[in-house]
Amino acid sequence: QVTLKESGPVLVKPTETLTLTCTVSGFSLTNTRIGVTWVRLPPGKALEWLAHIFSNDEKSYAPSLKNRLTISRDTSRSQVVLTVTDMDPVDTATYFCARMPAGHLDYWGQGALVTVSS
Amino acid sequence: SYVLTQPPSVSVAPGQTARISCGGDNIGGQGVHWYLQRPGQAPLLVVYDVSHRPSGIPERFSGSNSGNTATLTISRVEAGDEAVYYCQMWESESDHVVFGGGTKLTVL
Numbered sequence: 001q002v003t004l005k006e007s008g009p010v011l012v013k014p015t016e017t018l019t020l021t022c023t024v025s026g027f028s029l030t031n032t033r034i035g036v037t038w039v040r041l042p043p044g045k046a047l048e049w050l051a052h053i054f055s056n057d058e059k060s061y062a063p064s065l066k067n068r069l070t071i072s073r074d075t076s077r078s079q080v081v082l083t084v085t086d087m088d089p090v091d092t093a094t095y096f097c098a099r100m101p102a103g104h105l106d107y108w109g110q111g112a113l114v115t116v117s118s
Numbered sequence: 119s120y121v122l123t124q125p126p127s128v129s130v131a132p133g134q135t136a137r138i139s140c141g142g143d144n145i146g147g148q149g150v151h152w153y154l155q156r157p158g159q160a161p162l163l164v165v166y167d168v169s170h171r172p173s174g175i176p177e178r179f180s181g182s183n184s185g186n187t188a189t190l191t192i193s194r195v196e197a198g199d200e201a202v203y204y205c206q207m208w209e210s211e212s213d214h215v216v217f218g219g220g221t222k223l224t225v226l
Contacts, residue, residue: 103208
């Protein structure tokens with residue numbers, strides 16, 4: 001059974017760095033052709049892709065946020081980590097991780113709501 | 119980067135057919151995927167690679183893709199289909215994920 005679960009702080013202050021962890025089960029992060037993506041949903045807005053990590057550990061980032069994002073993985077813990085630097089209230093959103101086997105996102109985590117406020 | 123354009127809203131009466139479009143330059147040759155998202159829930163994949171349904175998704179959901187428009191068709195619409203629908207594709211030239219802006223489906 002494939003599952004993904006996001007964890008991290010509920011509240012961060014402006015200018016702080018956000019670190020979110022996606023713990024996966026039911027598949028291997030080194031499985032060829034399977035990657036993990038991070039997506040966020042700001043209140044009242046649309047889904048926004050953030051970053052992707054491939055099975056070979058290569059990474060890809062959304063151009064508009066590239067300078068603030070880092071995606072990494074710990075295969076021994078089956079975890080994918082996303083860091084977002086210099087958080088701002090506009091970064092308030094529900095953050096999701098999802099599995100991507102072949103261009104589409106077939107399994108999603110439940111999401112983690114992160115609020116940015118002083 | 120590649121842009122996917124969706125109408126903000128679509129309304130349909132129960133039992134009728136809803137069609138949600140997703141426009142993009144030469145999208146007809148691309149793999150397009152569709153998700154529904156209900157409030158407070160994670161997105162749910164309903165169609166992938168243009169016209170394939172994941173296990174558990176009713177046959178009422180179907181997809182097509184031609185020219186500059188991909189379309190998600192929902193037949194015999196039910197109240198439970200009310201959600202925001204997103205199209206998505208993988209932009210292979212840049213290795214980026216692209217989402218459309220979402221379409222809110224209202225069941226009248």
